[in-house]
Amino acid sequence: MGETVTAPARRSRIFWQDGSAEAAGPPLTESVDCDVCIIGGGFTGLWTAYFLRQTDPSLRICVLDSGLAGGAASGTADGFVTPTIGKDLEQIVRGHGRQAAAAACDAVGRSILEIGRFTRRHRVAADYQAKNYLMVATTAVQASRLRRNRDLTASLGARFETTLLDAAQARQRIGSPAIQAAIVTGGATVDPFALARGLLATIRGQGVRVYEQTPARHVDRTADGYRVTTPQARVDAHRVVLATSAFQHRLPGFRRQVLPVWSYAMVSEPLSTEQLDRLVWPRREGLVEAKSFLVCGRLTADNRLLWGGGMARYHLGRDMGAGRVDDRRVFTDLRRSFDRYFPMWHDVRFSHTYGGCVDITRDLVPHFGTAAPGLLYGYGYCGNGIAASHLGGKVLCDLVLGRDTELTRLFFVDGREPAFPPEPLTFLGVRAASRLIEFQERLR
Numbered sequence: 001m002g003e004t005v006t007a008p009a010r011r012s013r014i015f016w017q018d019g020s021a022e023a024a025g026p027p028l029t030e031s032v033d034c035d036v037c038i039i040g041g042g043f044t045g046l047w048t049a050y051f052l053r054q055t056d057p058s059l060r061i062c063v064l065d066s067g068l069a070g071g072a073a074s075g076t077a078d079g080f081v082t083p084t085i086g087k088d089l090e091q092i093v094r095g096h097g098r099q100a101a102a103a104a105c106d107a108v109g110r111s112i113l114e115i116g117r118f119t120r121r122h123r124v125a126a127d128y129q130a131k132n133y134l135m136v137a138t139t140a141v142q143a144s145r146l147r148r149n150r151d152l153t154a155s156l157g158a159r160f161e162t163t164l165l166d167a168a169q170a171r172q173r174i175g176s177p178a179i180q181a182a183i184v185t186g187g188a189t190v191d192p193f194a195l196a197r198g199l200l201a202t203i204r205g206q207g208v209r210v211y212e213q214t215p216a217r218h219v220d221r222t223a224d225g226y227r228v229t230t231p232q233a234r235v236d237a238h239r240v241v242l243a244t245s246a247f248q249h250r251l252p253g254f255r256r257q258v259l260p261v262w263s264y265a266m267v268s269e270p271l272s273t274e275q276l277d278r279l280v281w282p283r284r285e286g287l288v289e290a291k292s293f294l295v296c297g298r299l300t301a302d303n304r305l306l307w308g309g310g311m312a313r314y315h316l317g318r319d320m321g322a323g324r325v326d327d328r329r330v331f332t333d334l335r336r337s338f339d340r341y342f343p344m345w346h347d348v349r350f351s352h353t354y355g356g357c358v359d360i361t362r363d364l365v366p367h368f369g370t371a372a373p374g375l376l377y378g379y380g381y382c383g384n385g386i387a388a389s390h391l392g393g394k395v396l397c398d399l400v401l402g403r404d405t406e407l408t409r410l411f412f413v414d415g416r417e418p419a420f421p422p423e424p425l426t427f428l429g430v431r432a433a434s435r436l437i438e439f440q441e442r443l444r
């Protein structure tokens, strides 16, 4: 076997956004009045605007994003559209009961199908592909976790079937020598940035006003709603939705509710036909390893290999600085796990390495609710937000309109929200927990 090639000519630019002609639109320069002002133009904010528009076309809606709408986590994601709520289904069943877990799983499963329908209906070229992905195990402990997960999902009557494969069966789907077992799970893959920008174009076409490069600096109560102050102008709105995800901790009242935790990915140069022929991968399904700090891989439309995940990183004081994007240790670890899965691709070169922040809550599930009359919020997907934020948009739409529906009765709406302790306790706690998990995973 030849020498391992470590990431030459790397670019930190996010793969999905590299070479895109999309640029941030003009900021808000003149004050406006509206019915609903949504702060945050990622999937959560954009889907909320979309569903509000569908439900009541007369509403005057505006969305503010401090940068490029869809340019943060939404346009950085690995593109797995999964039937997942938060981090761990077993924990949800323990904490909220089987019925609550089943209702949430069903609702997020429906979102996967509806996102596909949306792309077809509005001709959004986001390479949406309804396809299974493989949750894979590389150790006996992971394999038993997979089996438990499969049994639990099946017993909840999940919308997507899950099938257990032994090592030989799994390797016929993805010919990696590292894989010991797998469950096939229903889902989809997508180009997340193209989906976000397509959604943005759709709602703009429907009359929603979206102002990019427009950070909300303050949100203050007024006689009949809220005043949102931005650098050049203000928005007066009857209702406000806070949809800023990993940035949410910067808003008053949310400091200890959300941690921005870094997640990383690297994307290879396009694989040649000869390189592709070295591996059995007939259905091009993505793979996700069933461990606490998951690693995941998928092929892109132009035959690149996206390899992501690994050790999640939290930095003291909720640091989201751009300097954290290029974390060499993370990419060395990712390359190591890639080599373990794909020794036949020792000569594959990675052209893009990057990261972004996901919004982690203390109980590892999302939270949606009402902070004050007419002031709504939603965040906390814990790294699994593509399908869940579509569901989140529907929940927020119902909350904005004051409707009591099956969605506003889901377990993560207006529920109890445990907070993180003040710094440096959070930092020290996260670091100790991460090291323990990392150590345990290495023993397995």
Ligand SMILES: Cc1cc2nc3c(=O)[nH]c(=O)nc-3n(C[C@H](O)[C@H](O)[C@H](O)COP(=O)(O)OP(=O)(O)OC[C@H]3O[C@@H](n4cnc5c(N)ncnc54)[C@H](O)[C@@H]3O)c2cc1C
Pocket: 039, 040, 041, 042, 043, 044, 045, 064, 065, 066, 067, 068, 069, 070, 071, 072, 073, 074, 075, 076, 077, 078, 079, 080, 081, 082, 214, 215, 216, 217, 243, 244, 245, 246, 247, 263, 264, 265, 308, 355, 356, 357, 358, 379, 381, 382, 383, 384, 385, 386, 387, 388, 389
């Ligand atoms: C590397 C990585 C890989 C991932 N992979 C997957 C995956 O494969 N599958 C999956 O399901 N999920 C994945 N996720 C998670 C998923 O991307 C997120 O859960 C989802 O995109 C969250 O959407 P959002 O709209 O809540 O947040 P964001 O997309 O982060 O949007 C929040 C927006 O708020 C704006 N904002 C912040 N503060 C202000 C302010 N004061 N004023 C105005 N605007 C403001 C920001 O500019 C930003 O655009 C991944 C995330 C990362 C980082």
